[in-house]
Amino acid sequence: MESLSWGYEMLFKLALGNVRRSAHDFSVYFLTLVLAVCLLYSFLASNGYLLALDLTSEQRANFAQAGGVLEAFAVFVAVIFAFLIGYANVFLLRRRRREFGLYELLGMGQARVSAVLALESGMVGLASLIAGVGLGGLLSPAFGLVAAFVFGVAWHPVMTFSPDAAAQTLAAFAAIMVVAAVRAVRSVRKRTLVELMRSDHAPERRRLVGTRPVRLQQAAAAVLLAVVWGTCLFNPGYFVVFIIPMGFIALGGTYFLFRVLGARVPERLRRHPEGYWCGLRLFTVRQVEARIESGCAALAAVCVLMAAGMCMVVAGLTFSVGLREGALFGSVQTGLEPIAFACIFYGAAFLVCAAAVLALQQLSQASDSVAAYGVLDRLGAERSMVRASIRSQVAISFAVPGVMACVHCVFGFVLIGVLTVLSGSVGYLSFVAGTVFLTAATFAVYGAVTSRACSRTLLPQRR
Structure with missing residues (x-):
């Protein structure tokens, strides 16, 4: 015993x-x-x-x-x-x-x-x-x-x-x-x-690469995003009714767009050897390319979560003011206030999930890249250059979906702005600015923590 x-x-x-x-x-x-x-x-x-x-x-x-x-x-x-x-x-x-x-x-x-x-x-x-x-x-x-x-x-x-x-x-x-x-x-x-x-994994096998597949994905991205953005602008009522299917269409369009960017951008960088061969830029680009297949799915999901989260927070705040100051929903104000409050918290939950998924994805990829960074260490690469490469990869993973989410939000905010006029709400632009600022701050904190954690994983302590 x-x-x-x-x-x-x-x-x-x-x-x-x-x-x-x-x-x-x-x-x-x-x-x-x-x-x-x-x-x-x-x-x-x-x-x-x-x-x-x-x-x-x-x-x-x-x-x-x-x-x-x-x-x-x-x-x-x-x-x-x-x-x-x-x-x-x-x-x-x-x-x-x-x-x-x-x-x-x-x-x-x-x-x-x-x-x-x-x-x-x-x-x-x-x-x-x-x-x-x-x-x-x-x-x-x-x-x-x-x-x-x-x-x-x-x-x-x-x-x-x-x-x-x-x-x-x-x-x-x-x-x-x-x-x-x-x-x-x-x-x-x-x-x-x-x-x-x-512990070591072979790089992902790239699929659907080449000029023709990339063009097909580019066309698919253009069609799907045009459907979502066009419906949001020209038929907002239909967009609101079918918001969940529209979210999946936006997810598909964003996924194909990121795959196209993952193929096109490195090609453009390689056309300028004076910058491509500078420092560890070649290594950084190859590291991003090595995980492009699985990375695009996560980045697209994060992008849609970010856009949905920001729009829900802005809508919840704007809707709350409209309930008090407008006459459109005056008779059912008590019943709709919890929904507005839930929108704010759901939006915050989506934003936390999006930031966490990005951070965990980068840490997971970092654990798979230990061998590659070990080679750099044995070759005598400067620690400052290696840290800069790590920061660049993390920054790309956070910036790309963030920028695309803001593009999605432009159309979403237009729709919310129309509803703002109908409900008689005020302070709409302040809500938009505050939400975007807090989202950027949250992702900046997660990005900084992720960058430090990846550096500890990929940079072994020298005795």
């Missing part, structure tokens, strides 16, 4: 040591979980923010009823973050597959390796849950300001904490983490030792 308990104790110490040692690898994952918990808790606690203000009895009754509507919307927020956490776990497994193989070589067996993985997930999940709920409590005055603005009540800074919302967040997040941990354990157990130990 003592040996068994000692075995569990050793597994716990190993898991704790792995989390501490891999703190840099877990940084983006941990940041994503913290923001997910913070948004989920804040959404569930939004009714508490309102009830903490000075309200009349009629307002309290209305907001209590609105709280039930918001709890129903919170289910979809939890689903969004469930997919995000599942994607993040895939990254962690890819990043550490060789490590798990070494554990099996040392005789731990799949059962104990799975136990270590489950313990690590539990530790990171518990820490992120505490930090996320704490951050939500600290930011409660700011979230209360958003709630008060949407529901049109007087606001004053007050810090609140909702035990019910914390308990609901705990239950939802625990369920998400358990499902994610089970999937991760199953993924490790079904892989052979050879698959776990094979």
Whole structure:
């Protein structure tokens, strides 16, 4: 019995040591979980923010009823973050597959390796849950300001904490983490030792390359994007009714456009050898090209998420003002306010997901490029040049979908602007500017964290 308990104790110490040692690898994952918990808790606690203000009895009754509507919307927020956490776990497994193989070589067996993985997930999940709920409590005055603005009540800074919302967040997040941990354990157990130990991957096999395939993809991108943008401008009612199919059409058009750019831009760069052969630009371009097949799908999804998130935030804020100042929806104001509030939080959730997907994609690709950067290190490449190459790759991955998302948003903002005129709302341009600024700031933070994490992965410490 003592040996068994000692075995569990050793597994716990190993898991704790792995989390501490891999703190840099877990940084983006941990940041994503913290923001997910913070948004989920804040959404569930939004009714508490309102009830903490000075309200009349009629307002309290209305907001209590609105709280039930918001709890129903919170289910979809939890689903969004469930997919995000599942994607993040895939990254962690890819990043550490060789490590798990070494554990099996040392005789731990799949059962104990799975136990270590489950313990690590539990530790990171518990820490992120505490930090996320704490951050939500600290930011409660700011979230209360958003709630008060949407529901049109007087606001004053007050810090609140909702035990019910914390308990609901705990239950939802625990369920998400358990499902994610089970999937991760199953993924490790079904892989052979050879698959776990094979840390180096061959570059992706490029498909649909050449002049004719690229032209076909260019034509497909033009047609699909013309359908989405043209419908948004010339038939906005049809666009709103079929917004989900339009989102998938935009996703397809953006995907083909990114594939075309991935083929055309390197060709244009190679036509100017004086710049192409400067420093490590050749290496940087080849690294981007090596992952273009899988990268375009992720970049297109991120682009659409960003555009949808920014448009939803702007629409929620504008819609809130229109409900109070316009006469169009005056008779059903109480029923529509929770929807406007949900739009803001859904938009924020989409933006966090988009930034996290980009960061995790770059970290995953970095783990597959260790050998290539090891060659640069052995050849004596200057660390400053290698860091510049890493920063350039991360900047490209964040800038390309960001710029394209802004192009999508131009058409989306035009549609929202038309609805603004109909609802009698004001402050539309301020909402657009503020949303774009906060989105850029969020992605800048994620980009900086991602760049540092990739540098730690790809630049081994020199003794």
